[in-house]
Amino acid sequence: MAYFESVNRSGGVNGKRIEIRTYDDSYDPAKTIQNTIRLVEEDALLLFNYVGTPTVTRMLPLLNHYRDLDIQLFFPHTGAQPQRQFPYRDRVFNLRASYDRETEGLVDKFVATNRKKIAIFYQADAYGRSGWNGVQRGLEKYGLDILEEATYRRGADYDTDLSEQVELLRAVEPDAVIVVGSDKASAAFIRDARDADWDVPISIVSFVNTPNLLSILSQESRETGRDYDFNLVSSEVVPSYKDLSLPAVREYRNAIDRYNPEPPQGFEFEGYRSPRYSHTSFEGFLNAKLLVEILKNTETKDGKYHREALVEAAESLKDFDLGIGTPISFNADDRQALNTVYYTTVENGRFVPLHDWEAWAE
Amino acid sequence: MRRPSLFRKILIGQIVIFGLVALGTSAFSAWNIYRKLMAERLSKGKAIVSSIVYTSQFLLESSPPETTQNAIDEFLAIEGVSYVFAIDADRNIIAHTFVPTIPTEIRALTNSETTGTVVRELEIEGVGQFIDISSPILLGVGGHAHVGIDKSEVVAHIREAIVQQLALILVLFALSAIASYLLIRQITQPLVQLTEYAQQLSARNFPSDIDIRSTDEIGLLAATMQSMASEISGFLARLERAVDDTTRKLQQAQSQVVHNEKMTSLGQMVAGVAHEINNPVGFIHSNTSHVSEYVKELLEYLQLYRVYYPEPHPEIQERSEEIELDFLQEDLEKTLGSMRMGTNRIRELVSSLRNFSRLDESAIKAVNLHEGIDSTLVILRHRLKATSDRPEIRIVKKYGELPLVECYPSQLNQVFVNLIGNAIDALESATARIEDGMLKVEIYTAVIADQAIIRVRDNGSGIPAEVREKIFDPFFTTKPIGKGTGLGLSISHHIVTEKHRGRLVCRSESGYGTEFEIVIPLCLTGESEAPPTDEAELPAAERS
Known part of the structure; x- marks a missing residue:
């Protein structure tokens, strides 16, 4: 969130603001499917940062269902296997190791x-x-x-x-x-x-x-x-968010310190204060950064983003320096970016x- | 109380019936539910297993275990399914739903060789009983799928159903108990009333009415009881009257017997004495006329002496002066007359006594009642004379023309003695209250319509009403102890009403005297088929 906020404040991607819609699935697979249908109907460009294995693995068939719309899930926050395998591997881009x-x-x-x-x-x-x-x-x-x-x-x-x-x-x-x-x-x-x-x-x-x-x-x-x-x-x-030798960690901390993001509206819990830094939020930061990079590389038609162009841009990403010391590459056969634990x-x-x-x- | 007891009995009956119903339906329901649920669970389990087997054929080899896990997780959500697991060809469990871990019984199960769908009973220690349904995937090359159906869950279902059913039966039972309580109260309310009524009857209390309005059998019973009660009540009253009557008759008979015995002895004695007196008095009386004649001749003879010998010897002269001869001559005739009168009165008295006792007249006989009354007066004459306490009692006879009356003379004489004697008693005790100072007993006789009427009236102080009611009761007396027996009027009443089929009525006004009226038929024998004289009733009187 902090990263998107910083991108939006500095003019967005190709002059366009990134709009984030968040829905709570309470870690319940049925709600995940519900929310996904809703997002597709709201004509979301892409699905991003889904959390959880039972939730993501259950919504995967939906992506095949919407095959014609070619909607992609970017960087789900789960290490589960199905989205890395047939028949869903063409619908998902993974950053993190399984x-x-x-x-x-x-x-x-x-x-x-x-x-x-x-x-x-x-x-x-x-x-x-x-x-x-x-x-x-x-x-x-x-x-x-x-x-x-x-x-x-x-x-x-x-x-x-x-x-x-x-x-x-x-x-x-x-x-x-x-x-x-x-x-x-x-x-x-x-x-x-x-x-x-x-x-x-x-x-x-x-x-x-x-x-x-x-x-x-x-x-x-x-x-x-x-x-x-x-x-x-x-x-x-992802590497330790404490390893300040990594440019991404510095950038991450900078963004958090600068924007100090609160949880999205409706996601506050009483008595819960999310830790300032964490591997989880650092992963989210890296996901966001990688997505923005892909968006930057995506060609627009008539000033609009199209999903085919998005997939094309993602699959042609090569040796991108995310700032964690490991270059990131995707291609049509390999949509798994990192394998390091x-x-x-x-x-x-x-x-x-x-x-x-x-x-x-x- | 009878109501709760009846209610308790019916309640116990209901408890037994409802208990049996509850037991029967529960057992039947349990069996039915168990059968159906088990069949349903079994077919469900088989369907799940075959579904897993079918999908697994496409999934197992190519899919990651997450997908298999997702599939079995879906099936676990189906009601009645307790566990689902899949094993691969090497008999390793590749996905399962066990928490906290795979039970040893299940691990043992994976090693068993099966071909085709198998249904097994399985008990997992500390968890419960299950039915395990397994089926091979790709004839066992792809492994096996297992589904566990919880038996205890079926049992829980049954228990729930039974509890609900029992609750329903309990509610029905409560309703039924309330209904029967109300019904029983409706039935027993009149029964209780009826019981109270019957208790009152037992206490010989005959309430005129009971308030039972029901139109059913109880109402009928109540009405019947009521009519029965009124009949019993009437019967009892008649019985009491009869007993009273008999008792009175018995007392009368007893007193009559005693009295008769007394009177008979007295009569015999009086008759004997009168007889013994009669003879000497008879010859004394008959001799007085001879004595009178002899004395008259002797005096005439003495007169002749005095005419022809005017100058007697001085000694004779002296002696005649000494004995007052002239006075003696004069007085001798008077003395003889008085003697004749005395013997006459003795004869009269003896005749009355004999007449009164009438030993020879205990059978019905046509007599002149005036003779009886007069005889009675002779006997009671001594009581009429003036005493230091009172003047003489005068007898006023108002005799009418009275023909001969058929009756038991001696018995009627007793009645006269009683009535006139009582009149004299009343006058003796009431002297102070006689206004004109004259004490009198009025005796009145008449004939009215073939009936002789004799009234004896005194001008004493009268009889108070409360005493008058009882004067004919045996042994009732107002006289001091030893003076009266309380039998006189009772016997008189008996003699008049029973023996002579007449009436003895007492009229009295306090302060104006008392009148007793005897009314008897002139002809006693012709009017009744059965003579009232009863051998059994008056044996003593008849014997004499």
Whole structure:
């Protein structure tokens, strides 16, 4: 939002303002489909930054339905596999790496540190299944299997008691637990594990807004006097927003500081203050920047944008410097921009880039 | 109270009926719902499985697991479906809906070899009972799809349905109980009234009316009871009267017997005494005339002596002066006359006594009633004389022309004695109140229409009304103890009304005296077929 705001203030793209329409789907797939139909009917040029695996994977058939309109989804905030595969790969452009890439990477790192007994706790839906699939594939490479799995229902909040799942996994004594869940469910799992004096390394994935997670856990810590923020690893699909050596991070912080965007109208929650910076918002910033770049390259007919031209511009993007050190390219056969996974861990109450995996060795 | 008891019985009956109905319908419903739900769930499960199998043929190989997960998530939303999972050809679960983890029973299930659709009962420990329906994808090459149907959910459905049904039955039962309470109250209200009525009847209280307006059998019963009560009431009244009557008769008979016995002994004694006196008095009386004649001749002879011997011996002269001969001659005749009068009165008295006792006259006989009355007066003469307390009582006879009357003379004489005696008693106790100071008993006789009427009236103080009602009751008396038996008027009443088919009426006005009136037919034998003399009733009187 901040980036679009800054672009609009400095004259827009090719002299045109970017209009953003936001609709809330409450992480409910049925609403996602509803909102998508609404946006198509409102003649949106493109769909942008959809959040969530069950939501996005369920609305994908709609894009094939609107095949003739050639409407594209740009940079959904999910690492799920379907939009990266047939029959939807021609409808979606992805910036971030996929979940299975993330969890596979986590497995690689754990196995490398001799943590071969991997258990997984995941959301019982397509998102969780996506992460589970990555873990499965990762372990398969080493001839290993998932040691034990536990699930929770989508929509579980922080008050949900997950101690049963904790006990299930703890019973088989895994070397590490990979959590594929929402902010609140992940936080609840960490809380119940630590409350049960189980200090196993727990990893979370990029879908989790880490500053948000930490703020929930530190709140809990203040109430119980326990530490919750140790032995945590987070896999990220964008570089750390703390790495000021990257031009994109500087630009991101600049935009946030300048425009200090509030959540879109109607999205405020009482008592919730979104963290100033986060991987999530940084990803959003990168998504926006990449989209604007594509828009800049798009040819207009009669001063109007057309979807064919947009796809053409996107697919012809080559070695664009987004400011994160990795050049971005799309073509008709490859609509996946990034495949890199970044790891962070908590130090002094903050997630910082994790460089030394040896310290995690068993 | 009877009403709640009846209500309780009917309530218990209703509870039993409703209980049976509830039990029966619940069991039937449970069985029915279970059968239908299970069939429905089973067919649903089969449909889901075949649907998954069909779509999976296109999805499994080419699609990421997210798509499979999305598909089974969709099926999980269907009611009655507890879990869905898919396994690949290597028997690994590639997508499932289990939370918090895959149960061991399910893991065991993945290893079983199946061809075609299989329905299995499955119990998952700590979760419940399920029906697992599985079907192979591409004949098992593509793996298997499983759908779990929750049996306990079916049971919960049944329970809910049963609870609703029982609630409905309970409501119906409550309504029915209220209705029957109202109905029973309507029925028992008249019953209670009827019961109270019957209780009153038992207490020999005969209320004139009961307020039962219902037109049904109870109303009929009430009406019947009412008419029965009135009949019983009448019967009881008659019975009481009869008992009173009999009692009175019995008392009268008893007193009659006693009295008769007394009178008979007295009569026998009087007759004996009169008989014994009669003989000596008879010859005394017959000799007085001879004595009178002899004395007269002796005196004539003495007169001759005095004529032919005017100068007697001085000693004779002296002696005649000493005995006052002249006075003696004069007085001797008077003395003899007085003796004759005395013996006459003795004879008269003896004749009256014999006449009164009439030992020979206990059978019906035509008599002159005036003789009986006169005999009675002779007997009671001594009571008429003046005393220190009162002047003489005068008897005023107002006798009419009275033919011979057929009657039991001795019994009627008793009545006369009683009535005249009572009149004298009344005058003796009421002296102060006689205005002109003259005490009198008036005796009146007459004949009116073949009936003899005898009235005995005194000018005493009269009888108060409350006493008058009871004067004919046996043993009722106003006299001091020892003076009266209370039988006199009762016996008299009996003699007049029963023996002579007559009437004995008392008329009295306080302060003006009392009148008793005897009315008896002149002819007693001809008027009645059965003579009133009853052997059983008056044996003593008849025996004598």
